[in-house]
Amino acid sequence: MQSEQQYLQNYDPSEFRRPSVTVDILIFTIEDKKLKLLLIRRNMHPYMGKWAIPGGFLQMEESADEAAARRIREEAGVENVHLEQLYTFSAVNRDPRTRVISIAYLATVPFGKLKFHAGTGAEEAALFTVSGLSEESLSLTSPGGEVITGQDLAFDHSEIIRCAVQRMRGKLDYTELAFGFLEDPSAFSLSELRLIHEAILDRKLDIGNFRRTIKREYEATGRIKERSVEKGSVGRPAMLYTYQSDSGH
The missing domain is CATH 3.90.79.10 (Nucleoside Triphosphate Pyrophosphohydrolase)
Known part of the structure; x- marks a missing residue:
């Protein structure tokens, strides 16, 4: 053999x-x-x-x-x-x-x-x-x-x-795929993140529900953290966040 x-x-x-x-x-x-x-x-x-x-x-x-x-x-x-x-x-x-x-x-x-x-x-x-x-x-x-x-x-x-x-x-609902579109993951607003979701889904999202979901799923778990208030914005300044990359999307 x-x-x-x-x-x-x-x-x-x-x-x-x-x-x-x-x-x-x-x-x-x-x-x-x-x-x-x-x-x-x-x-x-x-x-x-x-x-x-x-x-x-x-x-x-x-x-x-x-x-x-x-x-x-x-x-x-x-x-x-x-x-x-x-x-x-x-x-x-x-x-x-x-x-x-x-x-x-x-x-x-x-x-x-x-x-x-x-x-x-x-x-x-x-x-x-x-x-x-x-x-x-x-x-x-x-x-x-x-x-x-x-x-x-x-x-x-x-x-x-x-x-x-x-x-x-x-x-979108169970991964961090949307964060891959952020221009600056170290300083972004929830409005910017919502617009990414809306572009992918091709439909408008309820602003309040979206913010609550993101805060519950990402801020509460430490994957996004408050960084600073957006400077130079018109009206009420937006809170900026930093994305803490996990093991992947």
Whole structure:
């Protein structure tokens, strides 16, 4: 009987067909009280001219997490932001080129940190407002007011985007995901945090109920602490808070 070392030396990797693997990064931010998503317009086949989620193929020498960190650095110019694995999309015919499995990641980025540009395989990049979402449909609005739907997106990216937004909405009540959008976690108001929640949920929240919930869930547990009163504000000054990062979002 051959040893493990002999088996590995004689192993033929071509015996099994191997799919390609990509990482696709959903880079969300909030601007003007709206949830926005970074998309790139493809300048090559397949889906030339279609809008798509930034991403790229996984290299042999890197993990999926390392590839995701590399791509968000290349596409959005940011590091050290909240980045979590969303889901693996593996429909057999999702890519017309060959068998391609996509590992999708969700990133929450403060607007002031974004430095995006069109990378390899793209002719332009833009922030689209998430303007309509249901389980079966999606609409996004470009900076110029153009409205696109799932049919205007490459691959299965409409499904991926819907999954990401629904994931964010579902996690607001039991995670600290919203704090990843704060421009300055060391000095923010509860109004700023509420506007982030409203942008993600796409609906208004009761101000009093929101404040009570945040104080109960976060201030009482020490995850946010009062810092100072906002200077230079009109009317009653707002209390500023500091976010004490926990083990994650």
